[in-house]
Amino acid sequence: MTLWIALIATAVGCYxxxxxxxxxxxxxxxxxxVQRFAVAVPLALLAALIAVEALGDGQSLAxxxxxMAGLGAAVCALVLRAPFLVVIVVAAVTTAGMRAxxxx
Amino acid sequence: MTVFSVLRTPAVRDSVGIGVAVxxxxxxxxxxxxTAGLSxxxxxxxxxxxxxxxxxxxxxxxVAGGGSLVAGVLGALMLxxxxxxxxxxxxxxxxxxxxxxxxxxxxxxDETTAVTLAQPDRATARLAFITSYSVLGTFWVLTTLVxxxxxxxxxxxxxxxxxxxxxxxxxGLLWPRLREGGPRAxxxxxxxxxxxxxxxPFLPPGVPVLLSACAACVALLRPxxxxxxxxxxxxxxxxxxxxxxxx
Numbered sequence: 001m002t003l004w005i006a007l008i009a010t011a012v013g014c015y016x017x018x019x020x021x022x023x024x025x026x027x028x029x030x031x032x033x034v035q036r037f038a039v040a041v042p043l044a045l046l047a048a049l050i051a052v053e054a055l056g057d058g059q060s061l062a063x064x065x066x067x068m069a070g071l072g073a074a075v076c077a078l079v080l081r082a083p084f085l086v087v088i089v090v091a092a093v094t095t096a097g098m099r100a101x102x103x104x
Numbered sequence: 105m106t107v108f109s110v111l112r113t114p115a116v117r118d119s120v121g122i123g124v125a126v127x128x129x130x131x132x133x134x135x136x137x138x139t140a141g142l143s144x145x146x147x148x149x150x151x152x153x154x155x156x157x158x159x160x161x162x163x164x165x166x167v168a169g170g171g172s173l174v175a176g177v178l179g180a181l182m183l184x185x186x187x188x189x190x191x192x193x194x195x196x197x198x199x200x201x202x203x204x205x206x207x208x209x210x211x212x213x214d215e216t217t218a219v220t221l222a223q224p225d226r227a228t229a230r231l232a233f234i235t236s237y238s239v240l241g242t243f244w245v246l247t248t249l250v251x252x253x254x255x256x257x258x259x260x261x262x263x264x265x266x267x268x269x270x271x272x273x274x275x276g277l278l279w280p281r282l283r284e285g286g287p288r289a290x291x292x293x294x295x296x297x298x299x300x301x302x303x304x305p306f307l308p309p310g311v312p313v314l315l316s317a318c319a320a321c322v323a324l325l326r327p328x329x330x331x332x333x334x335x336x337x338x339x340x341x342x343x344x345x346x347x348x349x350x351x
Binding site: 012053100 | 165273
């Protein structure tokens, strides 16, 4: 039940954030501080999410060789300009393959 | 213009391409959500109503880690705040008011913004927005359902490497921003990741990610590139996406 509340809160909040942009006065966009901060926040959050989901295990840090190999493969796919979905599949297949072979 | 010739315009072609390619990533969301402990119904609800990929993945990531739901929701909303900036840019171009604006707001995300901003005038911009929103939205929800239902039947998540899907998705979202953003983008990302890892042992799951947003303050230290550079970023992303989708 609490999970449903969190999902509904996220859905409502995300919609209101989008609507606020379409409805806000144009002058807000002309403020350079707003621009800079709005571009930088996703950079910091996305990087933190990668780090925590790759290396975190609850409240401790853990090195999972197979998972890290999957992320390494994803980086290679991105360097080769693979489409988004291919990058994700490459990461999962590499991680699964390493585990099947008993590595990592 | 006949229906057939409208369907063949670049605006529609690019929008459909991006919609299908990115919308299919709902498979990854459905999978990750059920792995985290959401029911397929909850996964589909989130895709249908929150409808913004990064926030959805961030929230279920915190659920998977057994973290505080409040921190999870706050993290999702902070990521969702970039859609406000997109809305500000789209408002003048689309020029919708009243009920149309209420409906259109739901579709303001990375990809629809990129395709729409790349159009030369209001008519094609509206066409591109409606096409990319409807195609991407439909695929995103349907593939979420497929991914969630399929994963519901799977018992050994780790054997399929599904724990690598979450970080790989964030990597895919971060990559174009790093490529276009230059040294400062790398600095902000590095600090964000470092801050989150350093505080993980001391804080409840979900909170370190929120704290990492402080790294964004680095961006406020020196004058940033002009606003036109940011718009150019979006265009470049759109071009990239259509290139990828065309393959």
